[in-house]
Amino acid sequence: MYDIKALYEAESISHGISLLKEHPQAQIIAGGSDVLVQMREGKRAGAELISIYGLDELRGVKLEEDGTIRIGSLTSFSHITKDPVIQKYINVLGEAVDMVGGPQIRNIGTIGGNTCNGVTSADSASTLFAWDAVIEVTGPEGVRRLPIHEFYIKAGKVDLRSAELQTGILIPKESYEGYFGHYIKYAMRGAMDIATLGCSVNVKLSEDKRYLKDVRIAYGVAGPIPMRAVHAEAAAKGLEINSDTIEKVGDIVLEDVTPRDSWRASKAFREHIARVLCKRALKQSILLAGGVIHE
């Protein structure tokens, strides 16, 4: 039994926005896999809820005319994993969200909820950071698009203004064309877990596949919000592919990551794992891109 003050169901995006205007204190609920857990814990007990779960127009993945991949915010993790557009162009995202919780959570949980939560451990977030995703929000003033790194403000806080809904996540063609990526979730058990650290890497190789033309390295749980390892990325660009390069790039991430000490894991442990995961994800990405790593 949940302590819910009222539940309003949005019938369209605009209806959802007007409900949000009428009930400014209300909490948006989509799949409910986070909100209901928080209510049960008493954190949001007695809240008003606005459900957007019925808005089918926010479901599904589309390849737009200009090559942008549009992921509706209500698309469930399991649908993202099985989607042919995702599998063809950014398969790593499908793999990443397939590591969320267990099968039931992946059927109910949405990528919009995962990102709007603003938590650093979200399995979709580091990969979306790595792909330079664009977040689309819709509100009373119309549609806003912003890079995902601007969407995340601080732990638990995203750039959703009054009466705004997240309506889509966009991956522009230039972000993914020619890139190959790999995500490693480091957790304490094989399923039903949150990441102790997550690392998503993608690479674009030179035409002869001997050099790193571009490298993107993103992390979850390496700081209060998901982040990119900008120093390591800059250092990696243009380097010849070999095992020394991988070691070097992996070690530079220490200039970027800022994990904290907590009872879940020590800072020293997370820093160590950040290096290990970067090296392994980078190696795997290069192999996926058709590169060969010489010792």
Added chain:
Amino acid sequence: MKDKEHVIGKSVKRVDAFEKVTGRAKYTDDICDKSSYTAKILHSTVAHGIVKSIDTKEAERIPGVVKVVTCFDVPKHYFPTAGHPWSTDPEHQDVKDRLLLTDHIRFYGDDVAAVVAENEVAAAQAVRAIKVEYEELSFVLDVQKAMEEDAPLIHEEYPRNILKHTSINSGNYEEARKEEGLIKVEGWYDTPTVQHCHIENFICYSYMEQGRIVVVSSTQIPHICRRIVGQALGIPWGEVRVIKPYIGGGFGNKQDILYEPLCAYLSTVVGGRLVKLDISREETFVSNRVRHAIRTHIISYVRPDGSFAARKMECFSDQGAYASHGHSIAAKGMGAFPQLYPCPNIEADAYTVFTNKSVAGAMRGYGIPQAMFAVESHTDDIALALGIPPYEFRWKYLMPKGYTDGFSKNVNYFDSFHQCLEKGKEHIDYDRKVQEYANQTGEIRKGIGVAAFWYNTGVWPISLETSSCRMVLNQDGSVQVQVAETEIGQGADTAYAQMTAETLGIPFQKVHVVSTQDTDITPFGTGAYASRQTYMAGFAIHQTANLLKSHILDTAQELTRHTKQSLDLIDGNIVRLGDEEILMSLADLAEEKLYSLTNNGHLTAESTYQAKTNAYSFGCTFAEIEVDIPECRITLTNIVNLHDCGKLINPQLAMAQVHGGMSMGIGYGLLEKLLFDEKTGKPLNDNLLDYKLSTFMDHPELKGDFVENYEPTSAYGTKALGEPPVCSVAPAIRNALLQATGVAVDEIPLTPHVLFRRFKEEGLL
């Protein structure tokens, strides 16, 4: 005469299989009437303190709130909670240190107040609205710090917080260790606080009927529950009736009285109305029971050939805030030590010590998983120090055939350890792998390890062992069977039906085991604990079935005019011995007897068997792992458990016990630990996300096998299997890590955090 068909030893379907897989089986919450009030408990938010005042005004104003009860309102009848048989000797009674609610807070999560409301939401709102003022006291979380002179005192009657200290002294340790040429091996081994994590959280409901209190509870021990509810409320025990329906697991947590007395009391303060107390997962972690974390120090003086000259053990068992099962756990663990590898000169001390943490009680294995982690890790340390392969060391020095324990009178009748080791070695291809994995380098390494255990079946001679059984014959030749040893998911009811069918001589389908225990109806007995169900209930079932059979054959003599001695009951028929002629069916006999106008009768039998024996159960685990050194991670790739638990009553159910225990052992060795904040004493990971119970993804295929040596002391040749499978898993994994990396890790769980620290210390990272 043709061979009798046996049902013992066959993997017949569970008697409750269809009920459980279709969801028809009714558990406590399913049968609780929807008119019930809901109760919720307010738990303390300090680890140690005194409640100065409680303001309930705001809570009482919340619509739907019926009653708020605080620690200042409840009767002061101190009661024990351990699910032990009562002792009429005050010296052997469990410690009475609990109240329904308390103003002396001894751990973060202690019970301060309770709310009764019309619904769950109002109850939760009211609990949040109660304001408690505490006078905080300093607290202690570490078991050895708690023993220091200046440590905060948790119970006034126990100086240095020591609940109990017992010793074993045999031979002369101090003299024996002076022998020339001995090698000293010493280690400290730490095991974690873990929780049972049964699927069904604790739940009970209570109401009054004809002036008595009825409690329906998810408990392993209904008759003990009746006694403790009586003690806690200060009322005659007969005024309490306890009913136990199907339960969704217990693993020992429900071998303790948790909140039945509080729930019963709450019903009495709302006019006997039905009150339900449904405990959340978070409360289950913090405010039920946990496994004792035990720190063990072992010193062994060994000769170069591996033989033991002298050994010393010290165990420090973390009791948490209240006595519960108390010292029994550490004492049992310590008691296993001198027997596993017999040594003439032993000095051992076990201390059970209060700390300001969640209360430790019974949990599957009852001190032996802790002891086996210490002893079997230490065994590999000795083997390494002497350069003797660990398998050979065990082969040579484990408890030999013929070993007899003077106290319990247990005898190792067979060559069980050698049989188990040999079988396990073949299963896992040990010899090849142990060679292949020697001297590896590189980031990914493999290892293989072994560990053994022995386990006692019941609690004799420390405690009473008794079982009573009732059988009633129906008109169609079927029987109802009742015992007080409860079905808690392990399959006990099925084993009882097999035993009854076997001994009585009727088809298995004709046996109806009454699964629900009701203290008004069920014969007296102490419930499900230890690994005693098939062993102890077996005696009473065997005896009662023979008694009923005798009554049946008396009736057969009346009806057939053949002498009883020439008759037998076989497969539901009265058979004349000699020519094997079926004279009549049992159904015909029963119908005739029950409706006879001349010689009417109700055929029933009831008897008690007090067991004054116990039985050694033996086994071992072989574990194979892959270690990813940079990721500080162990993957268990292969595991096999071997058991000699005597004759198997139902091989498939026995294997299910083995699988379940192994799974628990895997979590114990690799993942699980309940954490407490050093600064506040607050439990940090009291949920199934942060407490890393292992998942299917963390398990390889679980393999088990048996050595079936018929146990001579047992009615059906059987002995302990419920708990044994968990006992040797963790040290086998730890020893596999030692083989793979050369790194001895002396604490579990072997998490990446621990491996990170140890690999750095050993220069692997």
